[in-house]
Amino acid sequence: MGEFIDAALSFPAVLFTFLLAVVVFYWLLVLLGTMDLELGDGDVDLMDGVGLGGVPVTVTLSVLIVVSWFVSLAGGVVTATLDLGSFVRVLLGIGVLFVALLAGLFAARLVALPLRKLYVDGAEPSRNDFVGRECVIRTGRVSGDFGQAEVTAVDGSSAIIQVRQTGEHKLTNGRRALIFDYDIDGEFFWVAPAG
DSSP: OHHHHHHHTSTTHHHHHHHHHHHHHHHHHHHHTSSOTTOOOOOHHHHHHTTOTTSOHHHHHHHHHHHHHHHHHHHHHHHHHSOOOHHHHHHHHHHHHHHHHHHHHHHHHHHHHHHTTTOOOOOOOOGGGGTTOEEEEOSSOOOSSOOEEEEEOTTSOEEEEEEEOOSSOOOOTTOEEEEEEEETTTTEEEEEEOO
C-alpha cells in the first residue's frame, strides 16, 4: 500500500491526485443528497469546443480527471522504473501529463456522446411556438367561435388545435392557414388563409 501512495503522491500523478480527491468527495455528497448533479454550468462554449457539451460539467470533468489520474499514475510508475537522469525524468513526466490529459479528454468525449441524449437542453414547449406556423384546417368550417386545425411543431410532432378566424375568407377542411396569434383567455389560435 505504501508504494501505491508514493506513486499517487509523486510527479506527475500528484497533480491529478488532489483533483481526484475533490471528485470523490463531490460524488459522495451527491450520493448523500447534499449536492446537485448539475453543479454550475461551466463555460458552455469551451465545453462545446472540445466536444463535451450537452452533458453536465460535473460528469465530464469527473471522467476526465479519473482517467487522467489513472494514466498519469501508470505513466509515473513506468517512468520511475527507468534508469534516467532527473531532467529527462521531468521531461518524461510532462509528456505523461500531456498523454494523460488527452486520454482523459478522449474518455470524457466517449462518455458524453451517449449521455447527450439524456440531457436535452432547451426551453419548455409553449403554445406560442405555433404562432407564425402554417396549419391545415381539419373541420368543415372555421368561424369566430368554432374550428380545428392540425399544426406540425418544430420537432416534427403534430397537434390538433382550436382555431378561430375573422373576415370574409372562408376556411374549410384541407385548406392551409397561417397562425398569427394566440388567445390566452379562450385558449385558441387566430388564423388567416395562407398565401
